[in-house]
Amino acid sequence: MLSKKTRYALKALVVLGKNFGDAPMQISKIASEEHIPKKFLEQILLDLRNAGLLYSKKGSGGGYGLVKDPAKIFVVQVLRLTGGPIALLPCVSLNFYQKCDECDNELTCGVRDVFVEVRDATLKILTETSIADVIRRESNLLKDFTE
Amino acid sequence: MLSKKTRYALKALVVLGKNFGDAPMQISKIASEEHIPKKFLEQILLDLRNAGLLYSKKGSGGGYGLVKDPAKIFVVQVLRLTGGPIALLPCVSLNFYQKCDECDNELTCGVRDVFVEVRDATLKILTETSIADVIRRESNLLKDFTE
């Protein structure tokens, strides 16, 4: 399961993606629009800024904005930045690898082998999907929904 | 991430799968072979038994065994029994669904849409993979490994 942090980060990036090119957007606006606790969101946006995804501007008229085109920010990055291993087993994680202490030899572990496959399938989707894609999906869904 | 409980359950089922048809196997044997805390494993095997996957036999010479052919027990079942939602978002889970409280309309949520796709890809693998398949993978890996 993704943490709230990760979900909030994704939601915020989608909002900022829709806003790309416009004036920076305030934390409180994002928070209230997306129903995210403001103080929590502050921390998350800071992380995303420190990771180089967002710029920030202080003072009146300040806020946050995307540094890059939303088409160049991928969901997989967001998960990784916000601490979420994508793999379902630590011994299968590319970026958060940890040895299974119960496993004698992970190279011959059948369970692991299955979850390598799961990881790859997941990763394929998440590395191919950008924030712009998410926004596009949203408007497609909206179209279907109102029809 | 899968819980230890789920991982231990899978490991245990693989061992019992290799043992299918033979005399029941004792908890302590499984525990020591697979480096699983015995008391914890007791609880897990009990759950799997209550779910109808295992039979148990008390007393001297007792132990646990698979009720069904390992080819008819699927990894997805094990995850569900041991409490692990497969989906990465609660609003996307088929068996452990929960509304996202931050979401206004989940039917038009782009993030959700992505993770529906991830869920389906994961689910495809896990519903198609049986304990017997895991055992088969293990022996294939072992072959590659010793070559």
Place this chain on the structure above:
DNA sequence: ATAAAAGACTACTAAATCTATATACTTTAT
């Protein structure tokens, strides 16, 4: 220059969950 707006940073707490252990009980084989 000063006040207000807005983000930056650090620390802390509360709650939930997970992992593991402990204890007492029941059944079965010999």
Place this chain on the structure above:
DNA sequence: ATAAAGTATATAGATTTAGTAGTCTTTTAT
């Protein structure tokens, strides 16, 4: 009868997550 082995429940400890609080810094508007 006794020992082996599973059944059942409770509980403790550790870890993680989610969220809150408070203070500091920067920028803009007046």
